[in-house]
Amino acid sequence: MRLRTLLPAPLLGVLAFFFYRFTAATDILPGDPGEFQFTLPLAGVSHPTGYPLYHILGWYWERFFSANPAQGANYFSALWGGVAVSLFYLLCYKVLQGIGERPRWRGATVWLATLTTLLFAMNPTFRSQAVIAEVYTLHAALVAALLLASVVHGEGGSGGMAWLPALVLGLGLTHHLTIVLMLPAVLLYLAWTQPESLTPGKLLRTLPFLLLPLLLYLYIPLRAPASPWLTLRLTTTRALSLFDDSVLGNLRFMLGTGFAPALHTPGEALRQIPASLALFVQHFSWPGILLILLGITALILEGRLEMLALTGIGFLVLVVFNLFYGIGDIYTFYIPPYLIATVWLGAGMAYGVELLTRMVGVRLRLLYLLAAAGILAVPYFQIMQTDILAAPRLAIATRERWQALLTRAGLPENAILVSNDRDEMTPFYYMQQIEGLAPQMTGLFPLISPDPAWADLNTTLATALATGRPVYTIKPMPGLETLYLLEPDAEGTVRVLGPQPAPNPSFEQPYGDHLRWLGIEWRGDTSPGGQITVTLYWRVTQSPPRIWHSFLQIYNAQGEKVKQANDHRPGGDYVPSPLWRAGDVVVDHFVLTLPEELPPGDYTLVAGFYDPVSGRRYADPLTVASLVSPAYYE
DSSP, rough: HHHHHHHHHHHHHHHHHHHHEEEEEEEEOOOOHHHHHHHTTOOOOOOOOOHHHHHHHHHHHHOTTTTTTHHHHHHHHHHHHHHHHHHHHHHHHHHHTTTTTTSSSSHHHOEEEEEEEHHHHTTTHHHHHSSSSHHHHHHHHHHHHHHHHHHHHTTSSSSSSSSSHHHHHHHHHHHHHGGGGHHHHHHHHHHHOGGGGGGGHOOOHHHHHGGGGGGGGGGHHHHHHGOOEEEEEESSSSSEEEOOSSSHHHHHHHHHHHGGBOOOOOOHHHHHHHHHHHHHHHHHHHHHHHHHHHHHHHHHHOOHHHHHHHHHHHHHHHHHHHBBBBTTGGGGHHHHHHHHHHHHHHHOOOHHHHHHHHHHHHTTTHHHHHHHHHHHHHHHHHHHOOOOOHHHHHHHHHHHHHHHHHHTTTOOOOOOESSSSSHHHHHHHHHHHTOOOTTOOOOTTTTSSSSSSGGGHHHHHHHHTTTTOOOOEESSTTTTTTEEEEEOOOTTTTEEEEOOOOOOSSEEEETTTTTEEEEEEEEOOSSSEEEEEEEEEEESOOOOOOOOOEEEEETTTTSEEEOOOOOOOOOTTTTTTOOOOOOOEEEEEEEEEEOOOOOSSSEEEEHHHHHHHOOBSSSSSEEEEEEETTTTOO
C-alpha cells in the first residue's frame, strides 16, 4: 500500500478519537464502566475474565488523568475507538482492492474505503461504547487487526509475517475471549491462501507468538491481593471474599465460567433470530441490507471467495454465538459482526459504482455515492440526535446522586448499602476507592458471590441484617415491605429494620404446601360504599415454585361474589414469591371498597393465591374473616 492510500487511516482515526472524546462521559458511571473507572487507575482486578491487556494498557494511560481517573477511563475507550477506525480503513481498503480499481476513477478505492469507514465510525452501538469506560473498542480494534493481519499474510505481501495473525490472536485472548470465535475463519482463509503456513513445522514456529501473550494473565493473581474491593469486611470477624485465589479459582475466573448459565438452549437461541435481524435492520436500514447483500454478491462474482470465507465464516460464528449467549448487554457483542457487515456494505457500494460506470459512464457515480451515504447515515443521525449527550448526562446524574447520598447527615458511618442491581453499586466503589468517601461502609447486591447467601435480594438483605450493622437500600423498592420492616427517609434511602414479625396473637392454618396463614388485621367502614383495609399474614414453609398473585374477595350468605379487591403481586418486582424463603413472614395489604347498593347482611372474606399466567389457583381459598354490613345490622 502506498503512502497516499495509507494516509486516510491515521486521519480518520484521529478524527474519530476527537469525535468520541468530545461526546464522552466526563465522570463516574454505573455498571461495568463504573468498575473499570477504578480498576484501571489502581491496576486492580475487575470482574471475570479480568481483561489483563486492557488493565495494563489502561494503567499507563491513566497516568495522564490522575485528577479525574473516571474521565481518563472514558477517554481510553475513545482512544481505542480511533485505533479501531484506523485499522478498519486498512482492512476495508484491502477488501475493496480490485472492485474499487476497476471503474475509470483514479483513487476510487481510497474514497470508497473512507466513506465506508465513516459509516462504521458512526455505528450507534460502537459509538456508544467509545464514549464510556468499556472493553469493546479495544476488542473491535483487535478483531480488525486480526482480519487485517490474516489478509496481509494471506496475500503473501510479507512472507515472513506468518507470526502476525498468531500474535494478534494471542493479544486478543488476553482481552476478550470471544476473539477465539474468529479462529475457524482465519484458519480456513490461510488454508485457502497460504496452505504452507499451516504445516506442522510452520505452526510450531508461530505457536510462541500465540502463547507468549497469554502470560499477561499472570496479572490476575498478582494484582488480586492489591484489590481491596475483592474482600469486603462484613463484621470484625467476618469478611466476604470475592476472589478464589487457588489455581482452579484463577483458571475459572480467567475463563469466565461463571457466565455459563447465561447460555441458551438451541430452542431459545432460535427464538432470538428475529431480534438479531431487527438489530441489523436498525443499524443499517433496508437500503444498507441490500448493499450488504450486493457486497457479498460482488465478492462471489469477482472471485474473492477466500475473502468471503474469512469474513463470512467469522460473521456466522459470531452471530450464532450471540444467539446462544443470553446476557443483558449482548447488543455490544454485535460490534464485530457490524464491523464485518460494514465491510460488505463498502463492497456493495464499490460494486454499485462499477456497475454504474459500465452502464452510464462516470457521470452518476459521485451522485450514487452521495445518495447512498446519505440514506445509510440517516438512521445513525436520528439515533445520535437523542443519545449523543446521553453519556455525559448520565455521568452528571450519577455523580450528583452518590455525592448527595454519601455526604448527607444521618447515614451511619458503618452502614451497609444494598441495591438489587450490581450496576447501581459500582459508582459507590469508585468514590470509596478513588476519592476516599465512606471508607467504613459496605456496598452489597445480589449475586455478588456465588454463595447461596447472596442468591437474590431477599437473601442478601437477610445476610446483611445478620451482621448487626445498619442496613439501607439506596432507593425505594416497592414490595419490599412484604417481607421487611422499612423506614424510608426524605433522601431516597430506606432503612431496613428487620424481617416482618408474625402478628400477636397468631395461628398457623395450612394453605397448600408452601404457606401457613397466620392472621388478619382490618379496619374501616363496613357500611355500603365504605372502604376497608385488610392486612393478611402468612408464613412461608418452602419457596413457592413460581410467581403468584394474591386475591381478596367478599361473598354474601348465598355464596355469591359481591366484590373483590385489586389482585396484585405480593413482593412486587423486587421480592416476588419465588424469592420467599422458609420461615419468612409475608405481609399482604388490600383495600376493598364495598358496593354502594350492598344489602344488609352477613358476609365473608376469602383470600388466596393463583398463577397469573394460567389463572389456576394455588389452593382452595381460605375464609379469613366474617363481617356484617352495616355494623349495626341484626
